[in-house]
Amino acid sequence: MTENEQEEPAAPRTTDAGSDVSHTAETEAPHKEARENRPQRTAAADPAGGADDAEQKDGAEVNTGTTIDKAGVPEAAIPELVIISGMSGAGRSTAAKCLEDLGWFVVDNLPPALIPTMVELGARSQGNVARIAVVVDVRGRRFFDNLRESLADLETKHVTRRIVFLESSDDALVRRFEGVRRPHPLQGDGRIVDGIAAERELLRELRGDADLVIDTSSLNVHELRAKMDAQFAGEEEPELRATVMSFGFKYGLPVDADLVVDMRFLPNPHWVPELRQYTGLNEEVAGYVFNQPGAKEFLDRYAELLQLIRTGYRREGKRYVTIAVGCTGGKHRSVAMSEKLAARLVSEGVETVVVHRDMGRE
Secondary structure (H helix, E strand, O other), rough: OOOOOOOOOOOOOOOOOOEEEEEEOOOOEOOOOOOOOOOOEEEOOOOOOHHHHOOOOOOOOOOOOOOOOOOOOOOOOOOOEEEEEOOOOOOHHHHHHHHHOOOOEEOOOOHOOOOOHHHHHHHOOOOOOEEEEEEEEOOHHHHHHHHHHHHHHHHHOOOOOEEEEEEEOOHHHHHHHHHHHHOOOOOOOHHHHHHHHHHHHHHHHHHHHOOOEEEEOOOOHHHHHHHHHHHHHOOOOOOOOEEEEEHHHHHOOOOOOEEEEEOOOOHHHHHHHHOOOOOOHHHHHHHHHOOOOOOHHHHHHHHHHHHHHHHHHHOOOOOOEEEEEEEEEEOOHHHHHHHHHHHHHHHHHEEEEEOOOOOOOO
16 A cells, blocks of 8 residues: 545535536526535644655644643533554555545644644634544654653543554565655665664554554555544445536536536537527526437436446545536536536435536636
8 A cells, every 4th residue: 555546405506617606506596605614634844754745735833832721612622633643654644535535624744742732723613623633743752752742631631532553564665665766754864674663663652552553564545545434434434525517618628527428419509599698507498408309318327327436436435526517618508417417416415516617608
């Protein structure tokens, strides 16, 4: 496993990216877009760097010196905490991404001394941050001592926390570092194996305190995700989130599309004078599109195909999918089909957002 690998349903939310106007799935009347807050991920500055955390970026400053005052914060508001640590190259970033997909607030490379501060901020977020995952990179004895002090502080405040420790064999770690052509962060002027040995000794005590130890020597990214899901997803299988995006081929394919479908096999309402000025959100335009031969059959068959694809995506650990629905200009056919397809997904329990990228363009 490498780090590189590594009730009634609500109507789908709809955004017109071209005109910055929002719509419901079934009407053209504008409304205020109500998008849920997605899980966020923050990176704290890391003076040491490392192959395992190649994707980390500088984050915002966090003031130090804050501790949890249980007299001022209800105990129920104190967030659950998971600390992810372990060997460089063993999969810490992959494990963090998995928790992020499960709805955790993930902080990359947070200095151990700031962990109580992070929990305090979460406790004062009025329930908006109920679960925090912190990726801790112990690169020196000072960092380790700070971590021990922070854990002791959290214990006195009765914070629920778990330590996940990721390890791997020396051979596997050497292959991974050589594969990405990066030095081990602790090897200095020595060899990769020297850095691995130094880090393993430094983390020996932390490994003994871990609540969960995962050996990733023979795991691929999907198998590691499955282990994390088994521990943190609960009984419910993580759901796939979908974005259905209409677009015009003449403006280019969406760069973030996972699946692309082409509505140009249907007659274009653009050539019907009384429909030209409207969009696919208009009932008459939508009626025209779906009265054409093959339109309804396509919707039924493609929705059935998506059921099969969704099952495979979840099995492979994919959490988000973007379905791009195109026509010539992205105004009529693709918009009408995107709305119907999104409504179908919502009826099947899929959290869905609709984006009309080119609807407002001429």
